[in-house]
Amino acid sequence: MKSPYANLPDRAYWRTGVAARTPLDPGDIYTPKFPIAPSTRILTAGSCFAQHVGRALRGAGFGVIDTEPVPDILDDEVAQRFGYRLYSARYGNIYTIRQLRQLLAEVDGTFTPALPVWERDGQFHDALRPNVEPDGLPAPEDVTRHRAAHLDCVRAAVEACDLVVFTFGLTEAWEHRATGTVYPTAPGTIAGDYDPEVFAFRNYGYEAVRDDFLAVRERMRAANPEVRFLVTVSPVPLTATASGRHVEVATAHSKAILRAVCGTLEAELDDVDYFPSYEIITSPSTRGMFYDTNLRSVTAAGVATAMGAFLRAHGQSPDLPPRRVRLSSNRSPITAASARDVVCEDVLLEAFAR
Amino acid sequence: MTRVLLIGNSHLAAFRKGFNSVDLTGLDVEFFLLAGENYYRMRLDPVSTEFGAIEGVRQPPNLVEQITAMNGRASIRTGAFDHIVIVGNEHGAIEFVRLLAENDIDGVRSAGARRTMSRAAYDAFLDDIVDAYLPVDPWSGLDGVQVTFHAKPRMPANIAGAAPDRIFERECGIPLSERSDGVAAALDDLAGRYAARLATAGLSFTEQPAETILPSGFTDARFADVMIGQGERAQLDVRHMNADYGIACLTALLPRLRGEA
Structure with missing residues (x-):
């Protein structure tokens, strides 16, 4: 009797591929569709987990683009407090692919966001990246001026890149009702005021997420027809x-859509690869050990395991080298082993939770 | 007689060149120096107060030989001096100048740079740069010894003459010299913050005297006519200063060294 499941490799069976493996070694869970060379110019963006991806790539010596750099000597924590050294430009977390699509349209001048400046305590914030200036700026015109310069930097990153690494984070977002402008945070969370007549909740479905990605892909290919994507x-x-759902049910819904879109893109498009960081962290084999005590934040060990699997698959050492420091400096080298907080607007949301 | 020790790297050369032209009556001055990156490998032993190649401290294999070749000994007992001046001290100007050159900074400088930076970010970054350049050695623990850190010279106004391989000067110095609005005040700000941080540890910091600095914030080119190389291969040295600079610095330091300031 013949069976199509006979004689498959270990990775094809749950018992040998998952149950029998050690949590800290995801094994051959990921086989790259295409190699990433050290010379590849990489644009990183996405939800807060994307910060880990970018950091691992930079640490391993990949050519991650940074069009808004600050001096090497600066401490990561200080730079990142102002949105520097997180992504290829200082756009902060981009939780939805709709937001990235919107950002690229804004760069091209084909889209102007509604209500782009939000106020809090007399200071003014960029509604599209409200966390990059934690204390805000003194005047709305300052926000506008800074954003114009930032968009130039985004354009430079887009035009320079060979590979886009994007981490899908959410399907839920808040939009301006009249124009569809999507914001990374709900109005009234970091700045601004929530008015249900002006803003609306959206929960993007499979088609919307897929269409948004394809639009982003088209725009990126216009800048570089050879560009590839790692999602x-x-x-x-x-x-x-x-x-309105239970948050756990809502999370499963959101992640399922994002995962399904990634699966489709990876299967249908030669220029799109999928890296299973989601599976590595959430696998039953880990018994939840890669989540912090809040059962939400990913631990340093989880990040190291996921990114180690990625780097090994691309022939790189997961033992990240320390950042170069000057001999005359008193600054200690920063080691990869140190767990670092990612900058998440989510902590503010949490503060609003009762 | 006040015993003074001048410690430094290649920037100490200007002091040495001007040394004999300054009236140092009442001062007994010694030098202790090393050029290049190994200068930063010299350490201070807080117990013996020896500075240089210190036993028990990990160091490159040739450090002892290099220091001895230059000074006749591998270390010097700093506790034997009344005043120590550490010449050519880095206080973060390299990083800071790059920041200034690449950004328009709210309330600091607007020169048409491609990027903008808020005043809040600038303040945080400036403090962090200063923090990174505080001395690693326990100089404040030397009993009865006054320690002054003397800044590395500012970039010269003739920086446009920098050789093609001087990447930093060409990328940052030349653009800043061409549009220098806000640069002088910003460099003063950096120096002021560094001095304030050292003061909390009982240490002093001083920059080159005002007469060597132009309103643009750059060093007057007449103090920077040093050439390196010979004949047709001679190039302007845009990093080191001449004897007149050394004279100006030593003269400005005299009241401090004599305890008059």
Whole structure:
């Protein structure tokens, strides 16, 4: 009797591929569709888990683009407090692919966001990246001026890149009702005011997410026809949902859509690869050990395991080298082993939770 | 007689060149120096107060030989001096100048740079740069010894003459010299913050005297006519200063060294 399941490799069976493996070694869970050379110019963007991806790539010596750099000597924590050294430009977390699509249209001048400046305590924030200036700026015109310069930097990153690494984070978002402008945070969370007549909750479905990605891909290919994409899904659950569902159900819904879109893209498009960081962190083999005590944040060990699997698959050492420091400096080298907080607007949402 | 020790790297050369032209009556001055990156490998032993190649401290294999070749000994007992001046001290100007050159900074400088930076980010970054350049050695633990850090010279106004391989000067110095608005005040700000941080540890910091600095914030080119190389291969040295600079610095330091300031 013949069976199509006979004589498959170990990775094809749950018992040998998952149950029998050690949590810290995801084994051959990922086989790259295409290699990434050290000379590849990489643009990183996405939800807060994407910060880990970018950091691992930079640490391993990949050519991650940074069009808004600050001096090497600066401490990561200080730079990242102002949105520097997180992504290829200073756009902060981009939780939805709709937001990235919108950003590229804004760069091209084909889209102007509605209500782009939000106020809090007399200071003014960029509504499309409200966390990059934690204390805001003194005047709305300052926000506009800074954003114009930032968009130039985004354009430079887009035009320079060979590979886009994007981490899908959420399907839930808040939009301006009249124009469809999507914001990374709900109005009234970091700045601005929530007015239900002006803003609406959206929960993007499969088609919307897929269409948005394809639009982003088209725009990126216009800049570089050879550009490729590496997509991941953030394993970080929703901090809160406005969908009316239980947050765990809403998280499963959101991640399922994002994962399904990634699966389709990876299967249908030669220029799109999928890295299973989501599976590595959420696998039953880990018994939840890669989540912090809040059962939401990914631990340093989880990040190291996921990114180690990625780097090994691409022939790189997961033992990240320390950042170069000057001999005359008193600054200690930063080691890869140190767990670092990612900058998440989510902590503010959490503060609003009762 | 006040015993003074001048410690430094290649920037100490200007002091040495001007040394004999300054009236140092009442001062007994010694030098202790090393050029290149190994200068930063010299350490201070807080117990013996020896500075240089210190036993028990990991160091490159040729450090002892290099220091001895230059000074006749591998270390010097700093506790034997009344005043120590550490010349050519890095206080973060390299990183800071790059920041200034690449950004328009709210309230600091607007020169048409491609990127903008808020005042809040600038303040945080400036403090962090200063923090990174505080001395690693326990100089404040030397009993009865005054320690002054003397800044590395500012970039010269003739920086446009920098050789093609001087990447930093060409990328940052020349653009800043061409549009220098805000640069002088910003460099003063950096120096002021560094001095304030050292003061909390009982240490002093000083920059080159005002007469060597142009309103643009750059060093007057007449102090920077040093050439390196010979004949047709001679190039302007845009990093080191001449004897007149050394004279100006030593003269400005005299009241401090004599305890008059």
